[in-house]
Amino acid sequence: METLKPGTALFTGPSGAVLRDAAGELFAIALSDEAIGGVRAALTRADAPVPPELAAFDHAGHLGPRPTWPVGRRTVAVLSDHRPEISDALRRAGAKPVVLPPDADLDAVLDARPAALCAWHDGPAPERWVEFDALAGHGIGWQRISREGRHVLLEPIGVSHRDVRARRLAAAGSGHRHLAAYWAGEHAVLGDETPDPAELLLVAALAAKDLARWATGVPASGNSLTPDVVPAHRRLRVLDLDTGAIADHPVLPVPASAP
Structure with missing residues (x-):
């Protein structure tokens, strides 16, 4: 199951989904409620299907576990x-x-x-x-x-x-x-x-x-x-x-x- 990078949050704002990235910046997410629902499910349930929109989060560097000591x-x-x-x-x-x-x-x-x-x-x-x-x-x-x-x-x-x-x-x-x-x-x-x-x-x-x-x-x-x-x-x-x-x-x- 994919996870958000530590410090990142996906939440509901006044006019739709909002992302706080690991650097503390806030972004409005231009996705439909259905697509956001699929992303939320993929991030919280191991048995949920992986929606194509999740790849955009990965490409932007918002996914990944906490770094561990090599x-x-x-x-x-x-x-x-x-x-x-x-x-x-x-x-x-x-x-x-x-x-x-x-x-x-x-x-x-x-x-x-x-x-x-x-x-x-x-x-x-x-x-x-x-x-x-x-x-x-x-x-x-x-x-x-x-x-x-x-x-x-x-x-x-x-x-x-x-x-x-x-x-x-x-x-x-x-x-x-x-x-x-x-x-x-x-x-x-x-x-x-x-x-x-x-x-x-x-x-x-x-x-x-x-x-x-x-x-x-x-x-x-x-x-x-x-x-x-x-x-x-x-x-x-x-x-x-x-x-x-x-x-x-x-x-x-x-x-x-x-x-």
Whole structure:
């Protein structure tokens, strides 16, 4: 039995059938009541005949099941400071997380043979994460989540950690030395900034969603409800834990310098 794509709805409007597509757009359907009745039956009953009008819905991309995590990409290695939230969220999303020690090196990750590595650090990103940039050469996705004060940063899977650091230092302008010193964390006195359980669940859900989009390869596209969508593999996402606000920043790899 065919089904409408998740987020799509076929309903009766003031002057006939209306379709809300998965992007949130509304369209009047120019079909007779009889034809719409046949479409509704085919979408709700396994024993109903398939009317020819249903092909138009399929051709327009309104039919299909929810994407699931591909079997070949289900194994995800996790470095998570001994916190279970990331692993639990990945498991619920359809992945098969394999937890590694926080001090695991590149060889240990490769030995696990994952499709991707997800690293979470409750503080500024460790510089040693640069070591794992080599995973891209092995066809392994490389996701990083870190926290700076009350801001969580979800780095783009398609851009190396080294390049994200370089882009952020360049964007800091004359303050780049202060940012580098903050990352180093020497003699730092901190306020109470640790995420609470609800905030950790939010971070984990966002991280799992990004990896799921990467695993399924479903492209991101903007629409009237979310017009400024940036693909997760090219986007640095900043989550403000105090307000729940999310800011997405496009990030491109740093070109190789000429000799």
